[in-house]
Amino acid sequence: MRTYIADTETLDDGKExxxxxxxxxxRKIKNLMFIIVRDSTGQIQVTVKKGSITNYDELYEITxxxxxxxxxxxxxxxxxxxxxxxxxxxxxxxxxxxTPLPLGVIDRVSADFDTRLNNRFLDLRKPEHLVIFKFESQLLFGIREYMNRENFIEVHTPKIVGAATEGGADLFRVEYFEKQAYLNQSPQLYKEILIGSGFDKVFEVGPAFRAEKENTVRHLNEFTSIDMEAxxxxxxxxxxxxxxxxxxxxxxxxDVMGAELERSGYHVSRLDPPFPRITYEExxxxxxxHGLKLSFGDDFSPEAxxxxxxxxxxxxxxxxxPSAMRPFYTxxxxxxxxxxxxxxxLNDIEVTSGAQRVHNYRMLEENFMKKGLNKNDFEFYEKAFKYGMPPHAGWGLGLERLVMNLLGLNNVRxxxxFPRDRTRLSP
Known part of the structure; x- marks a missing residue:
């Protein structure tokens, strides 16, 4: 039976x-070896004496x-x-x-980011990198737990679609047999259809795709989106x-892993809602x-x-x-x-966008025209509004951006x- 290294702390001296x-x-001495062994929970020294094992000489040459x-x-x-x-x-x-290793795991010599990503399997062996994804997993579990307590139904909507969620050109086109299709920008339209179906409260955790050409420290072309609609x-x-x-x-x-985060150098503060609110105009x-020259309808730059x-x-x-800055369904x-x-x-980076949605069919049709969209492309969606759509609202949260900011990381990658950005398609 395997014992994890962290569990040895609770075992008695002399335990097998x-x-x-x-x-x-x-570290090798002629008749003695000291090996630091690492698993996903920690590291420990293993002392090997010559004569205590049958394959000592073979182990002596191990890398x-x-x-x-x-x-x-x-x-x-x-x-x-x-x-x-x-x-x-x-x-x-x-x-x-x-040997040699293409990337050091415990070496003090730093590697450039591309080298790290090209050898991600080794990069993720570093305990301080592994803990990022332990944190991400626990954070996602907590969000799911909260949503379940609030009686939300977790759903899974299509990622290959026939129409853009928000219009525009930020779409990855794919061949779908004899038809043109796209990778979905978000589950927004399907969430709203489910609200019209009487689901009342839904949420989804899944991939989203944006064909944006930005290659900044906060942009990805595939990311994990946590979406809610009620x-x-x-x-x-x-x-x-x-x-x-x-x-x-x-x-x-x-509560679950605060000590581990602190040991790894990550400092996360407890939160106490509500969060402050400021209007766009304010x-x-x-x-x-503060010296900027912005007009109504201008987006906020990184400096802002x-x-x-x-x-x-x-x-x-x-x-x-402003209406001009928001999708047709707002x-x-x-x-x-x-x-x-x-x-x-969160600090200077947007992690979530949300709104109350249009539920009036006539208003929806008008918005299609205002945004220059062909309503025929959205027939599957607008049909749900003809037969009784309740008022509803929701949001979409970028998981990787949230984790990046909470842990104070320098790059969303x-x-x-395994990041997908403007230039990276592997590993």
Missing amino acids: VTLQGWIQEL RESVISVHGILNKKSVSRSGTEILATGVEILSIAD AFIDDRKAMEYLERAISYAVNRTI ALGYLND NKILAQKFNGFYFITGW HPDTNPEITKSFDLQ ESTL
């Missing part, structure tokens, strides 16, 4: 254990990052740095690593669901007071977002975006030039297992 993992370091299985006795009176070691009674070599709510209730879901997930993750005025981040320092909502406010929409910012 079997560990399996990678050789991280190897770093080779995979072994160690059977031995737990010694908690060790003089090793950790105060614990395994006295080996048997070692099985499972896989020998070639009937009989407005934009304010959607924001409440969002801030509560994130706060619940972050606080739960800190933000515009604030930015112009940095100025706003200095004011709020954490999560905050920007609400009431519901107007009392002033038709403004929408019942919001972005959730750090929080993506």
Whole structure:
């Protein structure tokens, strides 16, 4: 039975254990070897004496990052740095690593980002990188747990579609037998159809695709989107669901792995909703007071977002975006030039976009014309609005961007297992 390295802390001195993992370091004396073995939970020293195992000479020539299985006795009176070691009674070599390694795992010499991504299988062996995805997994589990507690149904909508979700040219075209199809930008249209089907509350976790040519530290062409839609709510209730879901997930993750995060150098603070709110027009005025020259309808540049981040320092909502800047399905406010929409910012980066949606069929048709869209391309969607569509609202949250910001990473590719961007299609 395999024992994980972290579990040795709770075992008694003298316990027989079997560990399996990678050789991280190897120090050899003629009749003695000290091997640092690493698995996904930690690392430990294995002491091997000549004569204690039958294949000592073979093991003596082993390379770093080779995979072994160690059977031995737990010694908690060790003089090793950790105060614990395994006295080996048997070692099985499972896989020998070639040399030289294309990327160091514990070496102090840093590698450029492309080298890291080209050798991602080695890059992810670094404990400080592995913990990013442990955090991401726990965070996603917490969001799912919150949504389930709020009686949301998890759904899975098509990723190959016949029409753009938001119009425009940011689409990946694919051949679909004799037809032209696209990779879906978001599950938005299908979420709304489900609301018209009486599902009441839905959420989805899945890939989304944007053919944007930006190659910045915050852009990906394939990312994980967490989407929510609910009937009989407005934009304010959607924001409440969002801030509560994130706060619940972050606080739960800190409870589960806070010590591990701190050991790895990541500092994540507990959250207490509600998050601050500022309207688009208020933000515009604030930015112009700080030397920018922006007009109504202008988007906020990275410089503008940095100025706003200095004011709020954490999560905050920007609400009431201009109609011209929002998709056709966004519901107007009392002033038709403004929408019942919001972005959730974390410091200087947008992590979520959401809104109350149009539910009136006539208004939807008018919006198609205003945005220059052919309503025939959306027949499958607008049909659901002809036969009783309740008011509804929702949002879409980028998981990798959220993790990037929470952990203070420099690049969204750090929080993506195998990034897909403007230039990268492998591994």
